[in-house]
Amino acid sequence: MRKKAQLLFMVIILIILFIANVFSDNNDIVIFKSQEIGVYNEVIEGIKDNRLLNDYNIIEFSGENNIQKISSIIENIKNNIKPVLIITVGLQATVETIKNVDDIPVIFCGVRNWEKFFTKKENVTGVDLQNNPNLELRYMRMTVSDMKSIGILYNELYSGEYIKKLIEASKKENKKIVARNIRYSDNDSKNFTRVKREFNRIKDSIDILYLIFDPVVVSENSFNWLKEKCLENNIPLFTYSEQFVQEGALASLSPNYFNIGSQTGNLAGRILSGNYSPSQLDVQIPIGSFFAVNFTIAEYLKFQTNYLRNIANRIYY
Amino acid sequence: MKFKILILFIIIICNILLYSSEETVIYYYNPDNNVPSTEIIRHSTEYFNSINVNAFIQPISRLENLTGLLDNNQIKYLIMSPFFFDIINIKGNYKQLLNSIDAAGQSFYYKILLSRKNTIKNIEEINNKTVASISYGAEGHKIFHNLIFQTADKTTSVEIIWVRRDFDALMGLNFEQVDAALVSTKSYDAFKQQMFQTDDDFIQIATTGKISLPYLYLINKDNMSDKIVEGFTNMSSYAKGKILLQVLEINDWEKDK
Numbered sequence: 001m002r003k004k005a006q007l008l009f010m011v012i013i014l015i016i017l018f019i020a021n022v023f024s025d026n027n028d029i030v031i032f033k034s035q036e037i038g039v040y041n042e043v044i045e046g047i048k049d050n051r052l053l054n055d056y057n058i059i060e061f062s063g064e065n066n067i068q069k070i071s072s073i074i075e076n077i078k079n080n081i082k083p084v085l086i087i088t089v090g091l092q093a094t095v096e097t098i099k100n101v102d103d104i105p106v107i108f109c110g111v112r113n114w115e116k117f118f119t120k121k122e123n124v125t126g127v128d129l130q131n132n133p134n135l136e137l138r139y140m141r142m143t144v145s146d147m148k149s150i151g152i153l154y155n156e157l158y159s160g161e162y163i164k165k166l167i168e169a170s171k172k173e174n175k176k177i178v179a180r181n182i183r184y185s186d187n188d189s190k191n192f193t194r195v196k197r198e199f200n201r202i203k204d205s206i207d208i209l210y211l212i213f214d215p216v217v218v219s220e221n222s223f224n225w226l227k228e229k230c231l232e233n234n235i236p237l238f239t240y241s242e243q244f245v246q247e248g249a250l251a252s253l254s255p256n257y258f259n260i261g262s263q264t265g266n267l268a269g270r271i272l273s274g275n276y277s278p279s280q281l282d283v284q285i286p287i288g289s290f291f292a293v294n295f296t297i298a299e300y301l302k303f304q305t306n307y308l309r310n311i312a313n314r315i316y317y
Numbered sequence: 318m319k320f321k322i323l324i325l326f327i328i329i330i331c332n333i334l335l336y337s338s339e340e341t342v343i344y345y346y347n348p349d350n351n352v353p354s355t356e357i358i359r360h361s362t363e364y365f366n367s368i369n370v371n372a373f374i375q376p377i378s379r380l381e382n383l384t385g386l387l388d389n390n391q392i393k394y395l396i397m398s399p400f401f402f403d404i405i406n407i408k409g410n411y412k413q414l415l416n417s418i419d420a421a422g423q424s425f426y427y428k429i430l431l432s433r434k435n436t437i438k439n440i441e442e443i444n445n446k447t448v449a450s451i452s453y454g455a456e457g458h459k460i461f462h463n464l465i466f467q468t469a470d471k472t473t474s475v476e477i478i479w480v481r482r483d484f485d486a487l488m489g490l491n492f493e494q495v496d497a498a499l500v501s502t503k504s505y506d507a508f509k510q511q512m513f514q515t516d517d518d519f520i521q522i523a524t525t526g527k528i529s530l531p532y533l534y535l536i537n538k539d540n541m542s543d544k545i546v547e548g549f550t551n552m553s554s555y556a557k558g559k560i561l562l563q564v565l566e567i568n569d570w571e572k573d574k
Binding site: 046132134256262263266288306309313315 | 352454455457480481485507512566
């Protein structure tokens with residue numbers, strides 16, 4: 001009974017603090033990015049396209065990828081600026097802000113696998129960096145129209161949850177996922193050996209290899225080796241990073257940072273309108289994507305490329 | 318004296334040669350084009366080089382960047398739909414040189430507001446719903462309202478998620494991330510074809526008025542290069558020109574009627 005009363009009291013205090021922030025005279029919104037990189041600026045461009053934010057004074061900070069600087073920015077935000085809302089862009093800025101700020105609404109974006117780094121508090125919402133698995137399958141099917149089975153190498157601890165979602169999505173699309181767990185070793189060469197072994201086991205039973213973001217599987221060596229082996233075996237290599245397409249993978253699907261910024265701006269608009277609190281807003285899945293294709297590889301694999309020109313966000317040769 | 322005249326003559330010739338070798342930038346603003354900007358630069362450079370014209374087409378992604386260039390008198394040739402001339406207030410003179418047409422010979426297209434079946438039935442139900450639309454930059458809300466609410470209640474309020482491309486808006490609608498999507502009919506047809514969707518999945522709840530396909534404009538200048546204009550009018554006669562037309566998502570150019 002006493003615990004319940006304490007809990008109720010805390011919730012009331014949080015609500016009061018939240019309302020006080022939203023309706024205070026302070027007109028500042030802080031956009032706090034972990035570091036100065038191009039994609040984060042694209043997020044910010046998307047955020048600023050929301051006209052509801054035009055009435056606010058937007059203050060931007062960059063943590064310059066330095067934890068001490070990030071901590072001092074958070075102290076400054078908390079003690080001096082006291083904004084009505086904080087938008088964080090990137091992992092470090094997000095994790096440290098969420099850890100240290102309880103009484104100001106926080107909207108995060110630009111964080112992959114966010115559930116591994118923090119739990120969603122009452123004052124927090126955001127936009128995920130992980131694409132919708134159904135969307136990924138659609139783009140794979142669009143690139144390789146006759147694909148039936150998709151090969152994936154992954155580490156259960158790091159990517160197990162995502163693989164479950166992908167398998168669930170593949171049922172709707174009537175596709176088969178051939179997934180192989182790469183057990184983790186702190187010795188990179190052992191991980192690489194396992195990648196080679198598992199690829200050789202599945203290569204004859206897959207129509208496409210999907211290289212997902214998994215630090216146990218992906219390294220410079222493993223990418224270069226997989227790229228060569230895929231070409232040797234006429235297997236299209238689909239990845240999560242545009243950089244790999246530039247270096248010889250067939251295609252990639254990555255988040256569209258501008259769209260993510262626009263979604264973040266909309267969440268901010270909803271909270272600032274006073275109609276929603278962050279706790280009422282789920283973390284959103286990114287809308288759309290950034291699709292890159294390597295036409296040289298596509299032609300080598302004898303794919304029709306013309307129709308991809310109107311679908312791709314970027315084309316490499 | 319003769320030597321001085323010769324030197325002067327050489328200087329004049331050099332200046333003429335230098336001027337004529339300057340690369341002409343033809344600016345292009347068309348947020349409804351789905352082709353990557355790099356493709357437009359690449360194929361326009363290849364085409365104009367193939368006909369010995371030193372020019373290329375430079376896409377502009379945001380309307381405010383275009384207005385900035387226009388304000389600074391930095392644009393001579395511009396490809397853009399006249400629809401946007403009503404939105405941005407262009408200072409000075411401009412002349413319509415050519416207009417573009419599609420495969421059916423039409424010089425306009427439509428955008429449609431789509432929803433999933435059994436969610437929004439008509440435009441009156443759009444109030445307080447979330448709509449995905451291509452980003453038009455700072456003038457986005459004005460453009461969106463001009464496109465959709467010419468006749469509907471001006472007080473209608475929608476939450477807009479700005480996206481980079483029509484495909485993103487359609488994907489957002491397909492995966493129930495938004496309530497509606499404003500896209501061009503051309504993008505919707507491509508989406509149905511590539512994503513194996515059928516007309517049964519979505520419902521069309523509104524259609525915009527006619528939007529003109531892009532025009533080629535001469536901005537604030539009296540003299541135009543015949544070679545540039547001929548490069549456009551003859552584009553469909555060359556293999557590289559045909560590829561460029563595909564990339565610009567049009568079929569041909571014709572003299573403005």
